[in-house]
Every structure is written in C-alpha cells, then in structure tokens.
Amino acid sequence: MAKGIVIFNEDICKGCALCTTNCPVNIVVLDTSRINQKGYHPATLSDPDKCIGCANCAMMCPDNVITVERF
C-alpha cells in the first residue's frame, strides 16, 4: 500500500534523472517509451504502490517538476 503520491508536471521535465538517484525504494525512473513536449524522456514512477512519500525525488529536482503528497 502506497504511503505517498508523486505528481509529475511532465511537460516541464528535462529528463536529467537526478530524481532517480536518491529514491529509497528505487521506483523513480525515466519513461524511455515516451518523450514530452520539450523532447526529453519524462520522469515517472515504475511502481507507485511502493512510494513512501519521502520527497527525496522532489528535493533533487532542479525544475520543480514534482509535487509529493503523503497519506
């Protein structure tokens, strides 16, 4: 059961992958099957159910793509 929800503002993501480096449950990934309007692979969650809502991904994001909510 997920403890948090991560919302990505995908259109402004630059695909830098900094958010993917510090996830304690390793679920933040770049979605290589899609590109956003900027032309980058946007960040997304591979398994949203595992999210613990720690906000490490949002902390690392240089472009304010990520909003995190916790139950």
Added chain:
Amino acid sequence: MAVVFQKTKGLTDKQTHYCPGCTHGIIHRLVAEVLEELDVLGETVGVAPVGCSVLAYEYFNCDMQEAAHGRAPAVATGIKRALPDKVVFSYQGDGDLASIGTAEIVHVAHRAEKITTIFVNNAIYGMTGGQMAPTTLIGQKTTTSPYGRDSNITGFPLRISEMLATIDGAVFVERVSVHNPAAIRKAKKAIKKAFEVQLEGKGFGIVEVLSTCPTNWGMTPVNALGWLEENMIPYYPLGNFKSPEEAK
C-alpha cells in the same frame, strides 16, 4: 493526505533556461523557499549577476535588479543603503564573484554591508563555454586548460569562503553542497541562517554552494554529482567558517 512538497511561491512559473540537471535550479528553489518561510518575499530585492544565472531576475518572485559583471555586491550595497529596511541579496557564480568581482566581494565584506550573498561555485565558466575559472581544480580539463589545469602556469584554485572568513565584517560564512537530499537540507539551513543574520542587522553573510555543470564538465547530471562529491568537496571542505557567535 498532506502535501509534503510543492513548488515554492518564491519562484515564478517561468521555466528556467538552465541545462538539464543544472543545480542552479535547486539553489534557486532553496533561496526562494527561505524567503517564503521568513515571510520577506514582498520586502526582498535580489541582485542577479552575469553568467548562467544572468536571467535569475525572471525566476525569483521578488524585486530583482541586474548588475554588471562581478558588480552585484556593489549594486546590492547601493540598494541596501538607500532602502535599509529591505532584505537584499546577491546571487553570483564563481566566474562573476571569484574572478572579475573579487574586489567587490572582498570590500562588501570589509565594509560589513548588511546583505547576503549566495555564491554558486561550479569550478568553471558555464555561460561562455566552459573556460577555466579561478576555482577550477588542478588537473581539471576545460576549454582553456585542455590538458588539465597546471599550477605552474595558472596557480591554484581560490577558496573564497576561507578568504572571506578572515575579514571581520563577514559575520556568517558557510560552504555547503547540493549533491544529495541531506546536503540540500543542510544548504537550506545555512541559507536561512545567512538571511537571519541580515534581518538581525549583524553584518555580511555569504553561503558558498558547490554546484555542478554537467554540460561543460562533459558528464551526465548524475555523474556530475558524483564528481562534485569526489573531487570538489576534498578541496573545498564543507562547513561553517564563521557565525555571529564567533564574530563577537
């Protein structure tokens, strides 16, 4: 359901022009969050430098002023003296502050101006195309040191925080980094402290933030953070060099 992280009101909605993975974005956010938390966004005047962050005035949601290259501390001095009730900060890179603006930063500290400086050190000139900066590490390859910086020709990297800490007028000097979430939390604490020192009218405060330049270092953003941790932190040790308690 509680929101644990959302974009601060201290930043505008404009998307930054920074390269993917550039830590300027993180540092902008930290400054903006601190201004929002201290509830001084409406009373703040920021001074933008020349360099990659030349357009910072488009991103901070407070009054901003652009300065000539290296002169942000001088412009900030003028603003603070004319409007002493305002919170004034300068946001500068290492090409701006540690090279062409060395005189300005030293003398703003020597005059104990009650302003705050955010010094972003990424050991290279970013905007102009990756030339060697005074802060470039020995052996680091740049477009103007293609075989690596050679101390016989170009001397040694400049440690600005240590230098400024020797000046009595500088009451808060700290070096922080943004290479992982723990470091980012510490960086935010230091930036907040620097602004509090200004609000208390104690003197000049500077926070040096170690930053990356993935584009000009020729690395992925993730590798650049690793390079920062392995190479920059040993030469530029993190920590507080001066706080108001010591300055007394």
